[in-house]
Amino acid sequence: QVQLVESGGGLVQTGGSLTLSCAAAGRSFSSYTMGWFHQAPGEEREFLGAIDGSGGVTYYTDSAKGRISISRDNTKNMVYLQMNSLRPEDTAIYYCAAKTTLAGGLETPDEYEYWGQGTQVTVWS
Numbered sequence: 001q002v003q004l005v006e007s008g009g010g011l012v013q014t015g016g017s018l019t020l021s022c023a024a025a026g027r028s029f030s031s032y033t034m035g036w037f038h039q040a041p042g043e044e045r046e047f048l049g050a051i052d053g054s055g056g057v058t059y060y061t062d063s064a065k066g067r068i069s070i071s072r073d074n075t076k077n078m079v080y081l082q083m084n085s086l087r088p089e090d091t092a093i094y095y096c097a098a099k100t101t102l103a104g105g106l107e108t109p110d111e112y113e114y115w116g117q118g119t120q121v122t123v124w125s
Helices: none
Strands: 004-006 008-013 017-026 033-038 048-049 058-060 068-073 078-083 092-099 119-124
Touching: 008 017, 008 078, 017 033, 017 092, 017 119, 033 078, 048 068, 048 078, 058 068, 078 092
Parallel strands: 008 119
Antiparallel strands: 004 017, 017 078, 033 048, 033 092, 048 058, 068 078, 092 119
């Protein structure tokens, strides 16, 4: 079992930056691929990017690339999502998720076994 808790959401002005944190409790954190998703009201949960267990490899969607950065600290069982140049359309609930297997893809929610409860990010203009 892996428990995930996101934090760091809030209100931010257009053009601003925000860093979200995800704290993980459970064994073998360093072996999990961690992903970040967001979900706007009425929309499906959308993949933003992921980081491998070692923290050495990251993957971002084309739409997110250049505006987000994912990192992790395995000594603290933490993963981070740094977001820059935020826009009102980035307003959503942001989730971290853990993928415990190497097989399969990264971009669909079904690939991830464990999820946090989400943290709200609201970007105002």
